Amino acid sequence: MSGSHRITKHTVLSSGLHDADIRPPALLNEFKRLSLRDAAHFLGDPSTWHPVPCTACGQDAPTPAFVKEGFPYTQCGHCDSLYVNPRPRTDAVTRYYAESEASRYRVAQFSEASAPQRRIHLARSRASWIAQVADTHLELEEPAYGDWKPYSAAILEEVSEQGRFGACIGIEPLVPLDGVAGATSPETLPRLDVISAFEKLxxxxxxxxxxxxxSEQLNPGGLLFLTTRTCSGFDLQVLWDKAPYIFVPEHMNLLSIEGLELLLQRCGLELIELSTPGQLDVELVLQALAADPSVVLPPFAKPLLTQRGPLAHQDFQAFLQKHRLSSHVRLVARRPKP
Ligand SMILES: [Zn+2]
Structure with a gap:
């Protein structure tokens, strides 16, 4: 498992990002409240849910990890991924995302279009990442690009502005997209050369x-760009069940770095990049510590976070990025050519 760490690309970033820029606390608190309320309504009684093997590696070796707001998380004995288990039926989860007020709230309040900081830190930086990787790994003149279930047209506009792509399509967009193409069903969607799915896994x-x-929607040789949160990250390892921004059903899968690699392998995808360019682990732990008296830091983290200054925090965050120990992970994988 560890061998591929040496060959896949990884990246270190610092753009002055702060948590409040992309997740204003008041909006996040309301979104969490609605999510938990709607989960209780749409997903039914947890006693009726079904057990599943690890959603990353597929092995069935769960150990109870914690219960969060009534939802049981287990940890895989093989790859250490955290996942909700037992879990609700797929059709119930699909209905939740299609019909819940929490989903509508997310689209209205968290779209990149609604705040300039979100647009710069999320849509623009993602578009630049996609264009750079495509330049290196695709030899096509005008590859076709699609984003999976976008919340707004921002990512499509930003990718289009990179000038690298032909078509830029919103795949089953969650809102009507002004001025850019959308494909509302698999039948109307052409095969694509690049697909992104940000914080969907x-x-x-x-x-x-x-x-x-x-993968089936990609042409052979096409690229898949993913971002997600990993339980291998520092803030989640330290805060564990006390991480206030982890809730169901948003975070049914908090897969480990090793689990993500195994998942891509199981899907027949070739890993090109696996980075944890997160900038917020230290900030998130400090926020949780200030807000929740029951948070207890491990002996190593306590002097680092409470007795050293901003320079130590900055250096440590860079270390977490460099060694794939931040909880914000991004991946690029390729559908192999036959
Ligand atoms: Zn596993």
Missing amino acids: EHQSAPEQFLHRL
Whole structure:
């Protein structure tokens, strides 16, 4: 498992990002409240849910990890991924995302279009990442690009502005997209050369099926760009069940770095990049520490976070990025050519 760490690309970033720029606390709190309320309504009684093997590696070796707001998380004994298990039926989860007020709230409040900081830190930086990797790994003149279920047209506009792509399509967009193309069903969607799915993997009820679906939509040799949250990250390792921004059904899968590699292998995808360019682990732990008296830091983290200054925090965050120990992960995988 560790061998591929040496060959896949990884990246270190610093853009002055702060948590409040992309997740204003008041909006996040309301979104969490609605999510938990709607989960209780749409997903039914947890006693009726079904057990699943690890949603990353497929092995069935779960150990109870914690219960969060009534939702049981287990940890895989093989790859250490965290996942909700037992879990609700796929059709219930699909209905939740299609019909819940929480989903509508997310689209209205968290779209990149609604705040300039989100647009710069998310849509623009993602578009630049996609264009750079495509330049290196695709030899096509005008590859066709699609984003999976975009919340707004921002990512499509930003990718289009890079000037690298032909078509830029919103795949089953969650809102009507002004001025850019959208494909509302698999029948109307052409095969694509590049597909992105930002922060979608963590709330899939069946991640393997999800990646197969995306892979089948790619031309052979095409690239898949994913971002998600990993339980291998520092803030989640330290805060564990006390991480206030982890909730169901948004975070049904908090897969480990090793688990993500195994998941891509199981889906027949070749890993090109696996980075954790997160900039927020230290900030998120400090926020949780200030807000929740029951948070207890491990002996190593306590002096680092409470007695050293901003320079130590900055250096440590860079170390986490460099060694794939931040919880924000991004991946690029290729559908192999036959
Ligand atoms: Zn596993």
